[in-house]
Amino acid sequence: MAAAVSLGCGAGVDAHAAAPTPHAVLDGGCGTWSGNACFWPYKNGVGTLGEVADNNSDYTKLYNSTGCANHNWNDCISSIMNGGTQCTVYFWTGAGYTGRYHSLGLGDAVWDFSLPTSEGGYNDPSFNDSISSNHWCTPK
Numbered sequence: 001m002a003a004a005v006s007l008g009c010g011a012g013v014d015a016h017a018a019a020p021t022p023h024a025v026l027d028g029g030c031g032t033w034s035g036n037a038c039f040w041p042y043k044n045g046v047g048t049l050g051e052v053a054d055n056n057s058d059y060t061k062l063y064n065s066t067g068c069a070n071h072n073w074n075d076c077i078s079s080i081m082n083g084g085t086q087c088t089v090y091f092w093t094g095a096g097y098t099g100r101y102h103s104l105g106l107g108d109a110v111w112d113f114s115l116p117t118s119e120g121g122y123n124d125p126s127f128n129d130s131i132s133s134n135h136w137c138t139p140k
Contacts (some may be wrong), residue, residue: 011039021080030049031083032083033084034051034074035053035083036082038050039073040078040079040080041064041067041076041077042067042078043078043079043111044112045081045109047066047067048065050073051083056133057074057133058133060072060074064076074131075129075131075132078128079109079111079112080131081108082108084106085106086134088105088106089134090102090139092134092135093105093132100127102127112118113126113128
């Protein structure tokens with residue numbers, strides 16, 4: 001996992017997923033305002049919790065001992081949460097902030113990418129298991 005880094009960025013105005021309904025994450029979860037972007041290998045925040053506090057251009061370099069092929073987070077994320085304190089986090093489908101992205105505002109979460117945004121999703125099932133990088137505050 002990446003080391004914690006203080007982010008000195010301003011909050012941006014962005015379209016993002018609606019705030020989810022209250023949800024108890026089975027593994028202890030991501031703390032809101034922890035400063036981290038959090039993710040799990042399964043829908044509904046289930047499985048090994050992954051957390052990052054800085055920009056990460058290649059999720060193949062983020063170690064995960066369980067739940068994902070090749071023991072990294074690349075293309076192995078099914079739910080996400082922004083527990084940051086400063087700004088939006090952008091999750092990209094390609095390494096190096098390439099491909100498509102979805103933004104996630106402070107305190108927001110997506111528990112199932114196939115659900116409509118009104119139910120805490122993105123209405124985009126193709127985004128499931130396709131995240132490869134993240135960037136804070138601006139898309140890149």
